[in-house]
Amino acid sequence: MSDYDADVLVIGGGPAGLAAALHARRHGLSVVVVEPRDGPVDKACGEGLMPGGLSELTALGVDPAGMPFRGIAYVSDRHRAQARFRSGPGRGVRRTTLHAALAARAKEQDTEWLSARVTAVDQDARGVTAAGVRARWLVGADGLHSTVRRAAGITATAGTPRRYGVRRHFRVPAWSEFVEVHWSRFGEAYVTPVEPDLVGVAILSPGRPDLAWFPELERRLAGAERGPARGCGPLRQVVSRRVAGRVLLVGDAAGYEDALTGEGISLAVKQAGAVIDAIAADEPGSYEAAWHRITRDYRLLTRALVLASAPRAARRAIVPAAALLPPVFRWGVNVLGS
Numbered sequence: 001m002s003d004y005d006a007d008v009l010v011i012g013g014g015p016a017g018l019a020a021a022l023h024a025r026r027h028g029l030s031v032v033v034v035e036p037r038d039g040p041v042d043k044a045c046g047e048g049l050m051p052g053g054l055s056e057l058t059a060l061g062v063d064p065a066g067m068p069f070r071g072i073a074y075v076s077d078r079h080r081a082q083a084r085f086r087s088g089p090g091r092g093v094r095r096t097t098l099h100a101a102l103a104a105r106a107k108e109q110d111t112e113w114l115s116a117r118v119t120a121v122d123q124d125a126r127g128v129t130a131a132g133v134r135a136r137w138l139v140g141a142d143g144l145h146s147t148v149r150r151a152a153g154i155t156a157t158a159g160t161p162r163r164y165g166v167r168r169h170f171r172v173p174a175w176s177e178f179v180e181v182h183w184s185r186f187g188e189a190y191v192t193p194v195e196p197d198l199v200g201v202a203i204l205s206p207g208r209p210d211l212a213w214f215p216e217l218e219r220r221l222a223g224a225e226r227g228p229a230r231g232c233g234p235l236r237q238v239v240s241r242r243v244a245g246r247v248l249l250v251g252d253a254a255g256y257e258d259a260l261t262g263e264g265i266s267l268a269v270k271q272a273g274a275v276i277d278a279i280a281a282d283e284p285g286s287y288e289a290a291w292h293r294i295t296r297d298y299r300l301l302t303r304a305l306v307l308a309s310a311p312r313a314a315r316r317a318i319v320p321a322a323a324l325l326p327p328v329f330r331w332g333v334n335v336l337g338s
Helices: 015-026 051-059 093-107 147-151 217-219 264-280 285-307 310-324 327-336
Strands: 006-011 033-034 068-069 070-077 080-084 091-094 112-114 128-130 133-140 156-158 166-172 178-183 188-195 199-204 228-232 237-239 248-250
Touching: 006 015, 006 128, 006 264, 015 033, 015 093, 015 178, 015 264, 033 133, 033 327, 051 091, 051 264, 068 188, 070 310, 070 327, 080 310, 091 188, 133 147, 133 264, 147 248, 156 285, 178 310, 248 264, 264 285, 310 327
Parallel strands: 006 033, 006 133, 033 112, 070 178, 133 248
Antiparallel strands: 068 091, 070 080, 128 133, 156 237, 166 199, 166 228, 178 188, 188 199
16 A cells, blocks of 8 residues: 555646646646635736747647737837747637636546645655645645745745736727737836737736826726736745755746746746656756756846846837847747747
8 A cells, every 4th residue: 555645746726736737647647736725716917828838738638718819019109019929829818717727637637636725844755745645746836925935945035126916807809919018117018818808917017006107008998897906926036946855846936037028827837847757757856957947048038128127217228129129029039939
């Protein structure tokens, strides 16, 4: 009789955790997912799946309904720069729709589920115990302010500049085949089509967000029915490591730069594949290098853009520069979209 309840214990039933569960089942590993909340979980999220992330999901048998988008556009009062993805469209998908599709697929693949909140993690040389479950490995996928991370003794600090995100849905017809990023002196607003008559607007800024910062966008959304605001932050979380014995971190729990380039979900799905590959090979240390490889371009480009745009005077030059240098902008969009 086995001393374990499962091969892999996944803490957190969001996209990163469920993708890890699906990858584990593909390797023939038994999985228990621990998530305290029932049903699809909504949270602050740009809701745009880059082409690379969408491809990873479809390979797992997950094909969530949504709105295709062909690329990324940067918009300011007088300038617009846009670039199409070379590898096919991305997709705007409501967070709840994505979560429901992942959860349904995970249950089809015989994952076990436990409704509980993890407050402690105990591990030894042979396994890990949390929420009363004993497993060979634990994958922490419990978000930006991860309890698993703290319990495993992995340090994290909020980086600078400190920025926050707030997202609302607006009931208006989607007007663009691009994800539009509207720039102002104070922050950026991401507009992602998620249904034919619904767009998500996520504002990223150092302080309290205000739609009035973006006059053109405010006019377009005037009178539209709006959903509740959902926020998160501070966005940048500098995590010292992603592996502590038999505990491994994925998604936002593993470290986060900023939402500016909009590929958090895509990166989480890719990390999920890498963490299970490391577990299946019994080489947890290899995941650290894989995480750095998967996130390298995102971290470098996002950090450079956040720092370059921190001074308000410099922010005015971002969109005009992108419009003047279309090959550079196109390269950046396709590096992040792959």
